[in-house]
Amino acid sequence: MFKLIGTILIMTGSVGFGVYFSAKESFRVQDLLEFKKALLILSSEIEYMRATLSEACGNIAKRTGLGISGVFASFSHALANSEGETAYQLWRNAIDTGKIFIAAEDRAVLDDFGKTIGYLDKQMQKNAIEYAVRYIDEKAATLQKQSDKNKKMYRSLGIIGGLLIAVVLW
Numbered sequence: 001m002f003k004l005i006g007t008i009l010i011m012t013g014s015v016g017f018g019v020y021f022s023a024k025e026s027f028r029v030q031d032l033l034e035f036k037k038a039l040l041i042l043s044s045e046i047e048y049m050r051a052t053l054s055e056a057c058g059n060i061a062k063r064t065g066l067g068i069s070g071v072f073a074s075f076s077h078a079l080a081n082s083e084g085e086t087a088y089q090l091w092r093n094a095i096d097t098g099k100i101f102i103a104a105e106d107r108a109v110l111d112d113f114g115k116t117i118g119y120l121d122k123q124m125q126k127n128a129i130e131y132a133v134r135y136i137d138e139k140a141a142t143l144q145k146q147s148d149k150n151k152k153m154y155r156s157l158g159i160i161g162g163l164l165i166a167v168v169l170w
Contacts, residue, residue, distance in 0.1 A: 003170060008133070010169070011162040018158020025147040027101040029140050034068040035102075036136040043129045046122055053087065053118050054079040071098035089119035109135045 038060045045056035057076035061069045075094035082090055091114030095107060102110070109132055116128040 007166040007170065010040075010166050011159075014162030015155075015158045016166065018155045021158075022147075022151040022154035024101060025143060025150060028103065028106075029103055029143045029147060030065070031067055032102045032106060032136045032143070034065045034138045036133050036140070038064045038068050038072060039113075039129045039133055039136075043126055046125055046129075052148045067098060071095060071100060074098065091117055106139065142169040 041060050042056055045051050045059060049056070049059075051059065054076050057072045057079065058113060061073035061076060064072065071094045074097060075091055078085075078090040078094060079087065092111060095114070096111055113128055113132045116125060
């Protein structure tokens with residue numbers, strides 16, 4: 001009886017790990033696409049609305065998904081209440097504390113974007129946004145292809161790994 005319960009728990013855990021790793025890549029793609037949406041909104045806010053950076057980020061926070069919304073809300077709040085910190089430092093803090101699924105290479109591009117935020121003229125900021133959007137488009141397309149291929153592999157490895165552990169421990 002205990003062996004059966006243990007086997008069921010092992011299988012459930014290993015399948016859960018497989019599903020988690022397969023979903024993790026999808027979450028990264030979703031977050032990148034949500035960042036793209038946010039950056040395009042920021043571009044239009046800069047171009048047409050002439051809002052302050054804090055107001056623009058607050059508007060973005062209201063119009064984006066959960067994880068990205070938190071980053072822009074945190075950044076907007078920090079900008080409104082900053083005491084001598086640069087916009088780049090506040091941006092990095094918002095990215096680092098946000099609950100988002102991005103890799104180190106994505107974080108590097110967003111850090112580069114953060115270095116330009118609030119410092120350059122309107123055209124230069126639009127160029128920085130366009131660069132980040134191009135990166136996101138390319139990376140999202142690559143990740144989507146890779147994710148579709150790897151989902152089956154992760155799930156299968158979870159099932160096979162669970163079966164292997166269960167057989168070894170039986």
